[in-house]
Amino acid sequence: MAKEKYVCNKCGKHTPFVQEVENLPDGVERHYAGCQSCGYQSTIFYIDSEIKSLMYQQKNTAFGTKKKERLTKQIQGLMDDLKQKIESKGENDENK
Ligand SMILES: [Zn+2]
Numbered sequence: 001m002a003k004e005k006y007v008c009n010k011c012g013k014h015t016p017f018v019q020e021v022e023n024l025p026d027g028v029e030r031h032y033a034g035c036q037s038c039g040y041q042s043t044i045f046y047i048d049s050e051i052k053s054l055m056y057q058q059k060n061t062a063f064g065t066k067k068k069e070r071l072t073k074q075i076q077g078l079m080d081d082l083k084q085k086i087e088s089k090g091e092n093d094e095n096k
Contacts, residue, residue: 032044
């Protein structure tokens, strides 16, 4: 099976998608992929302990149910909030 690839935001080259995790303060995890050409790190998402426990619940909820739908939306909303919170206080401009 071919390795999944993505296009680097910085150098525009295709690079193998290897997901890595960085631990931030307050139990936040930053999941990112590093470019093999230029070393640039593209953030995929941030999660904290609350999101993690919701993801666990979501995983254990049957497909096609209202509960799963609700959890998925809730997780997405919390991830967006967390991302904004973290990126607004740093000089992280990778998504511009
Ligand atoms: Zn690159």
